[in-house]
Amino acid sequence: VQLVESGGGLVQPGGSLRLSCAASGFTFSSYAMGWYRQAPGKERELVARINNIGGTTLYADSVKGRFTISRDNAANTVYLQMNSLKPEDTAVYFCRAFLSRVYWGQGTQVTVSS
Numbered sequence: 001v002q003l004v005e006s007g008g009g010l011v012q013p014g015g016s017l018r019l020s021c022a023a024s025g026f027t028f029s030s031y032a033m034g035w036y037r038q039a040p041g042k043e044r045e046l047v048a049r050i051n052n053i054g055g056t057t058l059y060a061d062s063v064k065g066r067f068t069i070s071r072d073n074a075a076n077t078v079y080l081q082m083n084s085l086k087p088e089d090t091a092v093y094f095c096r097a098f099l100s101r102v103y104w105g106q107g108t109q110v111t112v113s114s
Contacts, residue, residue: 001023001024001025001026001097001099001103002023002024002025002105003021003022003023003094003095003096003097003103003104003105004021004022004023004105004106005019005020005021005093005094005095005105005106005107005108006019006020006021006022006108007019007020007108008092008093008108008109008110008111009109009110009111010111010113011085011110011111011112012112012113012114013085013086013087013112013113013114014084014085015085015112016081016082016083016084016085017082017085017110018079018080018081018082019035019079019080019082019093019095019108019110020077020078020079021033021035021077021078021079021080021095021105022075022076022077023076023077023078023095023097024076026097026099028073028076028097029052029053029073030052031052031097031098031099032049032050032051032052032097032098033049033050033069033071033078033095033096033097033098034046034047034048034049034050034069034095034096034098035047035048035049035069035078035080035093035094035095035096036093036094036095036096037089037091037092037093037094037110038091038092038094038107039088039090039091039092042091044094045060046058046060047059047060047063047067047080047093048060048063048067048068048069048080049069049098050069050070050071050078052073053073054070054071054073057069062088063082063089066082066083066084066085067080067081067082067083068080068081068083069081078095080093082110085110085112086112087112087113088112089110089112090110090111090112090113091109091110092107092108092109092110093107093108093109093110094107
């Protein structure tokens with residue numbers, strides 16, 4: 001199983017970023033996917049989750065209305081569109097495949113600062 005996140009960077013408050021996670025090594029279309037984040041000194045937390053066919057999503061209260069998770073099963077990729085970014089969104093963002101065993105990618109850094 002391999003998960004490769006990309007799309008992070010430095011953005012000003014109020015800006016937008018789109019994260020991507022390319023997955024391989026398992027049947028992508030059969031499993032739910034999620035995005036987590038971990039800020040310095042804090043535990044990793046679930047940001048958003050999407051079921052295997054993309055019909056059901058779940059969001060942390062802190063990002064509802066600002067972030068959108070989506071997936072392209074043909075491309076084995078899950079996305080996180082992040083709008084109206086705030087400094088408190090600064091973290092390393094990881095994607096996760098909800099398999100019987102936990103797999104993580106290397107993460108992508110998102111920094112929201114003026």
